[in-house]
Amino acid sequence: MVRAAMADPTPLGSSITRDPQRPFRVALTGCRTFFGDRLIRALEDDPRCEHVLAFDIRPPLSGPKKTRYTRLDLTDPSADEQMARALRAEGIDILVHTAFLAYPSHSRSWAHELEAIGSLYVMNAAAAAAVPKVVLTSSTAVYGAHPSNPNFISEDAGLRGVKGSRWVADRITVEKELARLARDCPKMVTTSLRFCMTVGPTIRNFYTKLLTPQFVPAVMGYDPLMQFVHEDDAVAALLRAVHEDHPGAYNIVGDGTLYFSDVIRLGGKISLPVPHFLGYPAADALFNVQLSVVPGPFLDYFRYSWVADDGKMRRKMRYSPQYTSRGALLAFFDSLLPTAPGTHGAERASGQGELSS
Numbered sequence: 001m002v003r004a005a006m007a008d009p010t011p012l013g014s015s016i017t018r019d020p021q022r023p024f025r026v027a028l029t030g031c032r033t034f035f036g037d038r039l040i041r042a043l044e045d046d047p048r049c050e051h052v053l054a055f056d057i058r059p060p061l062s063g064p065k066k067t068r069y070t071r072l073d074l075t076d077p078s079a080d081e082q083m084a085r086a087l088r089a090e091g092i093d094i095l096v097h098t099a100f101l102a103y104p105s106h107s108r109s110w111a112h113e114l115e116a117i118g119s120l121y122v123m124n125a126a127a128a129a130a131v132p133k134v135v136l137t138s139s140t141a142v143y144g145a146h147p148s149n150p151n152f153i154s155e156d157a158g159l160r161g162v163k164g165s166r167w168v169a170d171r172i173t174v175e176k177e178l179a180r181l182a183r184d185c186p187k188m189v190t191t192s193l194r195f196c197m198t199v200g201p202t203i204r205n206f207y208t209k210l211l212t213p214q215f216v217p218a219v220m221g222y223d224p225l226m227q228f229v230h231e232d233d234a235v236a237a238l239l240r241a242v243h244e245d246h247p248g249a250y251n252i253v254g255d256g257t258l259y260f261s262d263v264i265r266l267g268g269k270i271s272l273p274v275p276h277f278l279g280y281p282a283a284d285a286l287f288n289v290q291l292s293v294v295p296g297p298f299l300d301y302f303r304y305s306w307v308a309d310d311g312k313m314r315r316k317m318r319y320s321p322q323y324t325s326r327g328a329l330l331a332f333f334d335s336l337l338p339t340a341p342g343t344h345g346a347e348r349a350s351g352q353g354e355l356s357s
Helices: 034-044 079-090 108-128 166-184 206-211 231-243 260-266 276-288 296-302 311-315 325-336 343-349
Strands: 024-029 049-056 067-071 094-097 133-139 189-195 197-199 215-219 228-230 248-252 270-274
Touching: 024 034, 024 079, 034 049, 034 067, 034 094, 034 231, 049 079, 079 108, 094 108, 094 231, 108 166, 133 166, 133 231, 166 189, 189 231, 197 206, 197 231, 197 325, 206 325, 215 260, 215 276, 215 296, 228 231, 228 325, 231 248, 248 311, 260 270, 260 325, 270 276, 276 296
Parallel strands: 024 049, 024 094, 049 067, 094 133, 133 189, 189 248, 197 228, 215 270
Antiparallel strands: none
């Protein structure tokens, strides 16, 4: 059961800079995920971080100096009790929840246990151990792709997801669990970082897997606006949320937008337009036999725009990504080139898709 903390909550959206001289201890779930691994690497070199407590079913790839590994299966019904004991024993100041799948899973029941139920255990453990701060890595996909979406979706918009997608529905459930934790423990700082499509040379997720092949599916007659964030900018935003207190939800997105047709063109890909009435059942059929990473409901994200507003990120967090959406995308496509690397980098240097200042 979640224990409510005492009153005097921090006002939503306020920003409190952590004392740069104060040491802190971090725990994280999902040490084998992209964000988990990159966070461990950064904290290993951070003199302010005393040590890192890493939870996962396998030990971390990085962190030989100050990272301590504790095996934890978030599908275990006793996971919350196990985690709470470890958090208390280690005197953890910040808990970062990154244990999420990079792709929609074919094992939907297991994925639901891991992400939705597992996140319930994580929030319960944080409350029981009275952890001062919890940071969640989330996605702008929780807003959903709908024809009625505004031009730019703000953080206070409803989390509508897309009909029929268990993967997105589970992410919305996680956000609701974090909101419940914030209500029950008002003195705790709770932060949700909603990343847009995150791309770069090393991250591998649903979006990079979709954009890697030469032929990219598209919904005939639709050309939605899209936005991207470079993996390094995403990690930098996560570190800022660790080092500073920023209660609430924040869209983490690169500057600018691109039409999906421009995304395909910039990567030198070939579009495979499919009528939407054929695309949804075909995508589901291919996904079910593991020949595609795109389940039917996900076609909405390539049919309607779901561009997130970055005003709160820049105004409240005082954070501006170094890469534009275009620059992040070109950096990813650069990493796919088998020969003559730097082609897209030359385009950035000439002023096209350059880094934002």
